[in-house]
């Protein structure tokens with residue numbers, strides 16, 4: 298179809314996207330039968346609700362000064378209430394913090410200030426993909442000897458680690474899978490921009506957010522606990538521990554800022570939205586409407602292309618999002634995105650590969666890791682679904698090889714030079730140039746679907762966690778050296794807090810459908826049966842995850858419902 302053209306190399310966004318102007322893209326999809334209702338909800342209802350909530354929140358807080366954490370919590374609540382009221386009666390808009398029974402509220406009793414929840418956020422927060430096991434061999438996880446070259450050698454890491462693990466040496470703790478590290482590669486050295494809200498903060502000066510290294514260790518009760526945070530990725534960095542009072546609180550907050558900035562750009566924007574767009578375009582370009590994969594995958598592409606057209610522009614070019622919220626601004630975001638794009642591989646869309654690569658498989662030392670354990674339940678269902686779908690239409694490997702529509706599609710997406718159709722700028726390394734065997738196609742379908750699950754975790758949890766003081770977007774110091782600010786005074790003001798809520802609500806809140814709920818729209822009886830089975834299997838998984846979340850909630854562990862059917866849509870549409 299002439300509309301579905303892909304961009305070539307261009308200096309603004311050097312990855313393959315739909316080659317159409319933003320307005321034309323949004324207008325085109327608003328008239329497409331499959332996308333029209335979603336388009337109305339996302340752009341019209343959601344967009345209006347967001348504007349209304351932002352202006353009513355600003356009107357209430359504009360002139361006031363925030364002096365307590367409760368001020369921020371109240372602002373968040375006010376924004377969410379105003380948003381939901383404006384979006385009513387459309388029940389597809391929802392927040393887990395308001396309607397999920399087992400939601401652990403971090404703002405309650407100032408839980409966010411506890412190290413326990415700081416650790417939980419690494420395992421069940423908005424980015425459970427940053428944590429890696431420290432290993433001696435380096436075959437998986439992060440090599441200890443390489444790590445030592447980046448750690449401040451004057452700090453007694455051994456004493457701090459073994460005081461938590463109870464072992465006689467760090468080496469012993471590493472051998473027992475008890476030492477973990479959190480880093481954000483690519484964040485060091487990227488641009489810091491001037492404070493966008495300078496005139497709103499005449500007595501304060503914005504801090505440039507550093508790239509850090511945080512070490513964690515498992516204690517005798519199998520709990521992950523923070524060891525220390527180094528405020529640089531080089532040996533010259535200063536190291537802070539939980540005994541350092543305000544300096545520790547600042548270090549933790551700075552890591553939270555790095556976490557949300559990295560997750561939003563690399564894990565969310567790049568590895569879900571941008572990675573999937575060329576595939577969704579290519580499906581339209583090469584698979585006929587009657588092709589079974591077209592019939593299925595079109596539902597999993599719903600909304601993605603118009604969301605990308607709108608989102609990339611508003612995040613990287615609009616002054617009220619990255620530019621105003623983070624010290625790295627939109628220029629830093631763009632630099633991080635491009636660095637990470639060069640390293641992106643298709644396989645990182647595979648849950649098992651990702652867990653093994655980071656060394657996060659040890660359930661004995663890390664018994665609480667919802668991303669891994671709930672993810673496996675869901676991934677098994679996707680596995681079965683992809684296998685059955687391919688078996689249904691391809692009896693032998695030869696049938697896959699002879700499907701020229703399919704081969705043209707993957708040929709265009711592959712970076713392999715042997716592929717005559719290869720898109721010259723495609724950088725999704727690891728996609729084959731041809732499907733030769735059925736297992737390759739099954740794996741592709743499963744990984745494609747997993748990216749959507751991954752998006753659900755990344756996107757919706759931003760709506761719940763990306764708010765000051767849990768996840769501030771930047772911090773401030775006093776302009777006068779003699780005045781030392783308390784932590785609450787270092788947080789950005791009400792306008793920044795309201796904009797955070799607004800950005801978070803733009804990328805979250807709309808739960809348009811449930812994964813596989815489109816079974817009822819399918820015309821083919823065979824496909825209908827297959828998709829309906831997967832839909833039912835997800836209900837069983839949801840039952841187990843809910844039971845786990847109930848137990849986690851009672852035990853005071855962080856929970857999230859974003860891998861359950863009721864909270865996970867069929868596509869990347871927010």
Ligand SMILES: [Fe+2]
Pocket residue numbers: 565570752756804869870871
């Ligand atoms: Fe998203």
